[in-house]
Amino acid sequence: MARGVALQLLKYCPGFYLAGVSNRHLDGAARMYREAGIDEPVSVTQQQQFDSAVERGEYCIMEDPKLLCACPHLDVIVEITGAVEFGAHVVMDAIAHGKHVVMMNAELDSTIGPILKLHADKAGVVLTNVDGDQPGVLMNLYRYVKGIGVKPVLCGNIKGLQDPYRTPTTQQAFADRWKQNAPMVTSFADGTKISFEQALVANATNMRVAQRGMFGPTVDNGEHIDNAADWYPIDLTQHPTGIVDYVVGATPGPGVFVLGTHDDPTQKHLLEMYKLGTGPLYSFYTPYHLCHFEVPTTIARAALFQDPAITPTFGPCVDVIATAKRDLKEGETLDGIGHYMTYGQCENADVVHADKLLPMGLAEGCVLLRDIPRDSTLRLSDVRLPQGRLADRLREEQNILFFNSKAGI
Incomplete structure (x- = not known):
């Protein structure tokens, strides 16, 4: 890049x-x-x-x-x-x-x-x-949708693959084909990268996730993103903040999309005339991202x-938590993002703070204090953090200012 x-x-x-x-x-x-x-x-x-x-x-x-x-x-x-x-x-x-x-x-x-x-x-x-990159492209689309009077209720990312157990070994051939770093492309495949990216969008828009890890529906046969309103198992029109999420296998990929609503009968009639359908959810998308x-x-x-493309205007709304990619053993030192030991999942930031979950961005270098089964979410109490890291100090400062608490990183 x-x-x-x-x-x-x-x-x-x-x-x-x-x-x-x-x-x-x-x-x-x-x-x-x-x-x-x-x-x-x-x-x-x-x-x-x-x-x-x-x-x-x-x-x-x-x-x-x-x-x-x-x-x-x-x-x-x-x-x-x-x-x-x-x-x-x-x-x-x-x-x-x-x-x-x-x-x-x-x-x-x-x-x-x-x-x-x-x-x-x-x-x-x-x-x-x-x-x-997708968060910035999605933020531009969010602003556009909001700017024409449509209320965004879902900001989504279109993925081609999602498998939390991918490793640099499984992704090496793909990395070699495109002259990329294997751990980096592993973070794309195992869901960590999209979790980081959707957390950025949430923090910029005040949205949340509807469940840990997001829904991430998989659709067959390259179904078009215009049908996305049917893929999520909640009433998006009633969600208090709107959500960030993703879909696997839809077209056009690898783009981004926004689902939005409109309450004005005249505008709804005209949106239908302009071929956006009858609502209540309207689909807007950008078919590519050009990094x-x-x-x-x-x-x-x-x-x-002095205009940011995308910045955490609303503070920590969604966070990314470390989850065991395999059975982990006491005494092991956690490797990095896109490696062999952990993958990241989105969770609402207030839950992460209240439950003292381990942020994925701070997991590398932590020493495990107990065995952790595969797919279990790691907690701060499960690890010993490395000494002297600036990122840990800034995270503690962030918690104090946004959650008024010193109860852990």
């Missing part, structure tokens, strides 16, 4: 200056520039060295992201790692230096996005996730208009 964003900014978006790329391996950072036709970016290690290079309009690579965050000449920091702890440090450093932050990191955003937004608000900068192609739009919205 970072390579795609860099290519888009450098070759196809006049008016943007990609001053620097930070990466753990400098050859990876240099590759981003090289693929866009810039063969000799400058390697920098010191702040003054980088700042001077930016003044000259040079392109720079570095290992330390702090150089980017502290540079006085930059407007926006784009964080594209998917790593919660590392991303938390970068985002907080960028905010501290008065930079707008564009995150392509649903894992971080769904875990501690609300508290990061409060820090950004206090600093007078924008914190936003991106257009192009990195649309990220520059988010950057421009933040820098020029």
Whole structure:
């Protein structure tokens, strides 16, 4: 994704200056520039060295992201790692230096996005996730539907596969085919990624989930999303906040959709005339999401208009909880997102806090204090958290501010 964003900014978006790329391996950072036709970016290690290079309009690579965050000449920091702890440090450093932050990191955003937004608000900068990825595309569609007077009652994602027991081993061939990282594509297949993404949408719209894990109906034969009103086992017109959810196997995929209602008889008559059906639920959809192609739009919205594409306006509404992918044993250390031990499920944030459930974004590195059967939800009392993590401290701060409680992370 970072390579795609860099290519888009450098070759196809006049008016943007990609001053620097930070990466753990400098050859990876240099590759981003090289693929866009810039063969000799400058390697920098010191702040003054980088700042001077930016003044000259040079392109720079570095290992330390702090150089980017502290540079006085930059407007926006784009964080594209998917790593919660590392991303938390970068985002907080960028905010501290008065930079707008564009995150392509649903894992971080769904875990501690609300508290990061409060820090950004206090600093007078924008914190936003991106257009192009499904949450941002869905948020744009939500705004459109709401803007024409239709009340959104379900924000949905269209998936092609959902199997919580997928692992990097089962997904390796797919990852190789598309030159992707196996754990990353595993997080798509096992439901963790869509859980993070729908939590973002909920936190931006004040929606909830109707049940743990969402409904996620599977439809056969590529049934069109216009029929989605029939796939959910609740009366969506009566839900107090509306819900986030998803569907597997519908067309057009991999898009997003919104179901909405309208109370005005005249408008309902005209919606039927415009071929949206008789209601009470009307289907709106975007048939694709183009990921990195649309990220520059988010950057421009933040820098020029202080307008976030999608941000946790309503605080923690939906969270993602860690669930055992296999039988887990006391003493084991939990591996990362999209690996072998856990998958994520959506749950309403007040339930997560009250029941002291383990957030998926904080699960990596935790040591199990007892055996956990497969498909059991992990609790904070089941694990020992790693020491000294910034993400844990921010999560505690988030709980205090939004739930007025210090009763655990």
